[in-house]
Amino acid sequence: MSIVVGLTGGIASGKSTVSSMLIKKGFTVIDADLESRFAVEKGEEAYHQIINHFGEEILHEDGSIDREKLGSIIFHNPEERQVLNQIVHPAVRKRMLRKKKDALSKGEKMIIMDIPLLYESKLTSMVDQTILVYVDEEIQLDRLMKRNQLSKEEALARIQSQMPLSEKLQLADVMINNNGTVEETEQQLMEILTKWNVI
Ligand SMILES: CC(C)(COP(=O)(O)OP(=O)(O)OC[C@H]1O[C@@H](n2cnc3c(N)ncnc32)[C@H](O)[C@@H]1O)[C@@H](O)C(=O)NCCC(=O)NCCS
Numbered sequence: 448m449s450i451v452v453g454l455t456g457g458i459a460s461g462k463s464t465v466s467s468m469l470i471k472k473g474f475t476v477i478d479a480d481l482e483s484r485f486a487v488e489k490g491e492e493a494y495h496q497i498i499n500h501f502g503e504e505i506l507h508e509d510g511s512i513d514r515e516k517l518g519s520i521i522f523h524n525p526e527e528r529q530v531l532n533q534i535v536h537p538a539v540r541k542r543m544l545r546k547k548k549d550a551l552s553k554g555e556k557m558i559i560m561d562i563p564l565l566y567e568s569k570l571t572s573m574v575d576q577t578i579l580v581y582v583d584e585e586i587q588l589d590r591l592m593k594r595n596q597l598s599k600e601e602a603l604a605r606i607q608s609q610m611p612l613s614e615k616l617q618l619a620d621v622m623i624n625n626n627g628t629v630e631e632t633e634q635q636l637m638e639i640l641t642k643w644n645v646i
């Protein structure tokens with residue numbers, strides 16, 4: 448029996464940091480952000496739907512989607528965000544389920560699905576257990592501003608586009624506190640994996 452784990456958190460809370468640790472240990476991680484990039488590549492159905500709604504202004508010269516431009520629209524406007532979600536999420540869900548099926552057929556002990564919007568999009572039925580990677584708000588803001596070179600206002604708009612981490616804490620099966628060092632985070636992860644008997 449495999450265990451399917453949903454890895455989630457808030458923007459810049461440390462999901463990718465934890466998922467790299469899991470990949471290094473040899474686990475399969477199915478990444479929703481990555482799948483959402485594939486889903487909007489030139490020629491994909493979602494690509495055309497995005498242009499139909501948002502216009503050609505959101506394209507780079509080579510015809511690919513300018514993610515920065517699209518982000519600056521949808522993180523400031525809930526209606527536009529909902530439109531984008533309705534276009535992209537079904538395609539992402541389909542891709543994730545296909546990858547999950549492939550991984551399950553290989554009989555792996557544990558499969559991880561890294562899904563930032565696991566709770567917002569009500570996808571918990573896709574997984575058996577959820578791990579929440581959380582940080583305090585000030586640390587989240589600081590790391591996000593630094594990583595994406597964003598102003599405080601832009602970073603806050605992104606954070607506020609998601610369910611607050613304090614609410615996600617009520618929903619998670621297990622939690623990793625990523626306020627400290629990367630080593631401290633890895634130690635918490637190891638404790639969880641040991642308890643689940645997968646390492
Ligand atoms: C808006 C887009 C173009 C911005 O692209 P960009 O390369 O700057 O960011 P990236 O895709 O790496 O996402 C970074 C983080 O932003 C957050 N985020 C992304 N989309 C959303 C959204 N619709 N609502 C809330 N948070 C979001 C997530 O925490 C994600 O990890 C892109 O995020 C997108 O197409 N979003 C819609 C699809 C989606 O919901 N993806 C998230 C997981 S399915």
Ligand SMILES: Nc1ncnc2c1ncn2[C@@H]1O[C@H](COP(=O)(O)OP(=O)(O)OP(=O)(O)O)[C@@H](O)[C@H]1O
Pocket residue numbers: 456457458459460461462463464465480563590591594625626627628629632
């Ligand atoms: N424990 C830590 N100490 C210091 N910096 C950290 C720590 N964990 C993560 N970071 C840094 O914080 C930023 C956000 O981390 P990461 O990219 O793992 O978050 P994420 O949850 O995957 O983000 P997103 O939702 O945007 O995909 C990165 O620049 C990362 O290097």
